[in-house]
Structures are given as C-alpha cells and as structure tokens.
Amino acid sequence: MRPPLSAAIVIADAAALADEAGFEKVTLSAVARRLGVQAPSLYSHVRDLKALRDGMTALALGELADLVAAAIAGRSGLDALRAYAAVYRAYAQESPGRWQSLQRRAGEAVVRSDAARNMSTQAGAVLRGYPVPQDEHVHAVRLLGSTINGFLGLERTGNFDHSSPAPDVSWDRTVVALDALLRAWPAHSGTDSS
C-alpha cells in the first residue's frame, strides 16, 4: 500500500516536527503518530532517540552547508559576509527546530561528516576578502561563528524581547561591526591603526 518507511523519511519527518513544535518535542512516539505507525516500528529504521537526533543534526548540517555554499559563491568582503550571515539567520528563523538540532554535541559520525568539514571551510572562505593572517584564521572563524550563533541563540530565547529596537536593526549593526573588525583585525597586543 503505502511506500515503506526509511531512515531518511523518519528523520525528515522528525525535522518537520522539530520546526513545528520545537526540537525538544521530537519524540519517537510523536514521529510514529505523524507517520501513522506504531512507535516500535521506527526502531528498524533508527537505532534509538540519540540516533534520530544525530540524523536531524546531520540533515540540518547538510542543508545549511548547501545554502551557505550558494550564498557566498562569487561574493567577497562585506558582500560575502552579509550573505553568509543572512543564510544563518534565515535558516534559524525558517527552520527553528533544525537550527536547534545544531546547538548540541553530536555523535562522532556527524562531527566527521563532509558537511561539518565544509562549514568550517566556508567560514574560512568568507575571510578571504579580509586582511586576516593565515595563522589567525581559526580565531576569526571562531569569532564569526560565536557572534552569529550567539545572536541567533539570544534572539531565540527571547533575550531581546524586552528592549527596543527590533533585533533586525542590531543584526545589521552586528554584521557591519564584524566587517569593520575583520578589515582591521587587531594584532596580538592591541590594534594597529592602518
């Protein structure tokens, strides 16, 4: 009758549920209900809950890596940075559950995946337009990721809800500030003035 289930289908459905109800609401029972199947049936496709979550993380990682790749292709400098940041924010807003699935310690397999490797590479690519010395790239990449992810996290937890103006304005300032920072990357003991 119905086409048989597969790991991919289960994980995709779990991701959809996460986006609708929040990552923490993703339960094997709930996914089974959505798929019109009994809960134990899912264990043939997914080892356990941890594996399901890892699958969602891997899925999100792959999607995001593709989006980032498309966004920064052919751009550089502030242009690339804007596109890079915009993709993250859009993803966090449009797929909040998937985005949440990235904010956790994932299994080894996920960490070593191509998508995960790509993500760091892409962050490095954004830096190409900036005068950050090669041996400082790690730090710049970490700073970039920290600020972008941190902003999205605070926004999601409602940290900005009780002060004006809307987060969008701060987001723009933040991206511009990061651009300025990267263009004048400080030397070890302070800043150099040009």
Added chain:
Amino acid sequence: MRPPLSAAIVIADAAALADEAGFEKVTLSAVARRLGVQAPSLYSHVRDLKALRDGMTALALGELADLVAAAIAGRSGLDALRAYAAVYRAYAQESPGRWQSLQRRAGEAVVRSDAARNMSTQAGAVLRGYPVPQDEHVHAVRLLGSTINGFLGLERTGNFDHSSPAPDVSWDRTVVALDALLRAWPAHSGTDSS
C-alpha cells in the same frame, strides 16, 4: 528529624545535579533520589518541572549578576571588559548546568526579576569606558552578549574540539577584538578609518 525540605533546597540540589550531569538530566525523580525522598513529595515545594527549571534559571541569574557586579566594580575599558567576559566564562566552566539553565526561554517571572534587569544594566556599564553613543548602547550590548554567549555555546558543544589551538587563545583574541571594536564603534553606513 531531618530538617524539612524547601523550594530553595530542592532548586539548589537540582542545580548541583545539573552541574554534575547536565541540565537535561535534571528530573524530579533524580532530584528526589538525591534528597532521599519520594518523587511526589517534591510537588509540595515546586509546582512542576517547568517551575523547577525556572527556579534554576533564576538562581543562576542571581549568582551571575552578583559575580559580574563584583568583577566590574572599579574597572573600566579593556580592564572591565576582560573581567566581565572572564566571569561569564568561569561560570560556564565551573557551573555548566547552571549556565545551561540560562540558555532557554524562561517564564515571565524570571524574565522580570531584578537579577535579569541587573544583567543588562551591567553590560551597559562596561560600555561606559567606550565611545559608543547612547542610542547605540543596545546594539553594542547585544553584540557583546552574542559573542560571549556564542563562544561559550560553541565551546560547550565541542565546536572547537577538532581544530587547534586551544579555545583559550581564541577567547583572548575575541575579547581583545571586542575591545578594539568598541573603541572604534562603526558609524551606521560603514566604518570611519580614524
């Protein structure tokens, strides 16, 4: 015999458990076991699991606000910024469960608490040593929080584990970079080159 339980004791014990085993492992059953009591007994002190978590968040918020207050008192500029950032990082490292309790959407009561209000005020105080115009303070505070919290989040989820050098080095660069950024806060349409 034993002194009777109280909400404060239950919450404190839950916080201790969170630090030992992770925030997501905090369960009313587990806390009851630690306290040598049956699980339903806790419901006289804590309305439900959500209330317990909110209590932990409020506790952490209060502790952190006090630590920050002590750290930035009498300091300014980079000195204050360093102390401010250091308190956050130390707290995240020494009380990981409590820190995790801050990375969630808390109930209204917690959000409106004095401690929560203090935290924004304190972030603003750090900016006093920098030439950030008053109407830009919100953005700077948000940026500061984003970067600091984001770094700690990425560090905790193991994002930095598979690249060298150790996060400590990046942390230092990050704080220095934030200092540089605040000292040369970019104007709205770009940066001014001094």
Added chain:
DNA sequence: GGTTTTCGCCTACATGCTGTAGGGTGGGTT
C-alpha cells in the same frame, strides 16, 4: 494534659515515552 489542627512526606495510580522480544502477513522469488 489532652485534643485538634496542620504540615510534610508517604503510597497508589493514570498516562506517556523509550527500548526489547517476538509474532504475523503480504509481496516478490524461484
């Protein structure tokens, strides 16, 4: 001093989720 109230923890239970064991059925193969 004895009675009564109250407080704090208890047992019992309903409900929901995870994960295991093992059964049955239908579609494809030979």
Added chain:
DNA sequence: AACCCACCCTACAGCATGTAGGCGAAAACC
C-alpha cells in the same frame, strides 16, 4: 505453489510526570 523475508504489529518492562488521598508527628490551642 511454496517459500522467504522485509516490514509493521502486539506485548511488555522500566522510568518519568503529575494527581489524589492517607498517615503520623509536632505544634497550637483550650
């Protein structure tokens, strides 16, 4: 036609949340 196996099923054990109601001991009251 008989077989097999992929796929989903039922049954169950274990642990979590949260409700209802009981019991005992200490405090309060006459």
